[in-house]
Amino acid sequence: MKQYIHITKEVRKHLMKVFKCTSVMIWKALNFESDSNLARKIRKAAYENYGILMIELPSIETFHDHDNYMRQYLPNGAMLELSKDDASGDVFFKGLKVRHYDCVMLNDIESIQNWAMTLR
Numbered sequence: 001m002k003q004y005i006h007i008t009k010e011v012r013k014h015l016m017k018v019f020k021c022t023s024v025m026i027w028k029a030l031n032f033e034s035d036s037n038l039a040r041k042i043r044k045a046a047y048e049n050y051g052i053l054m055i056e057l058p059s060i061e062t063f064h065d066h067d068n069y070m071r072q073y074l075p076n077g078a079m080l081e082l083s084k085d086d087a088s089g090d091v092f093f094k095g096l097k098v099r100h101y102d103c104v105m106l107n108d109i110e111s112i113q114n115w116a117m118t119l120r
Contacts, residue, residue, distance in 0.1 A: 002056040005030040011049045015042055060113070078116040082109070093119045 007015075007030065015026050019042055029039035030046060043051075058075040064084075065071060072080040082089040082104055089101040089112060098119065101112065 001058075003032060004054050004056075005043060005046045005051040006054045007046050007049065007051045011046065011051070014049065015045055018045065072113070074113065074116055076117055076119060078119050080109075080112060080116060091116045091119075 012023070012026055015021075016023060019025075019038065021038065021042075025034070025038065026042060028034040029042035030051075047053075060075070061073045063071045063073075068084040070080075070082045070084065072082075074080070077093065079092045080089065081092065087102070087104050089104040090097050091099040091101075091112065093116070099115070101108070104112070
């Protein structure tokens with residue numbers, strides 16, 4: 001997962017001035033594109049100025065359709081289809097149903113998502 005350090009515009013300008021470097025160097029340091037001594041110093045200073053480490057997660061689209069199904073489209077192309085009527089669920093991958101679940105509970109959904117994300 002991609003990570004970066006979030007800082008304000010003012011802190012970004014301050015770091016450019018303190019380290020006498022360009023905005024590109026600040027960007028590379030904060031996005032972990034560089035691991036030079038300067039980049040490590042910039043990241044340390046960013047944290048000291050209230051920088052926040054952010055982690056980008058893959059997005060998952062979830063639709064609650066009129067037919068009483070919840071459908072989730074995962075980044076790897078898998079789709080979860082969960083019935084709100086009978087608590088059943090199916091995982092589809094490349095158009096084929098690859099797994100069926102009965103009596104799906106709310107706390108089961110995360111493990112179903114994790115399994116579906118492993119499909120290749």
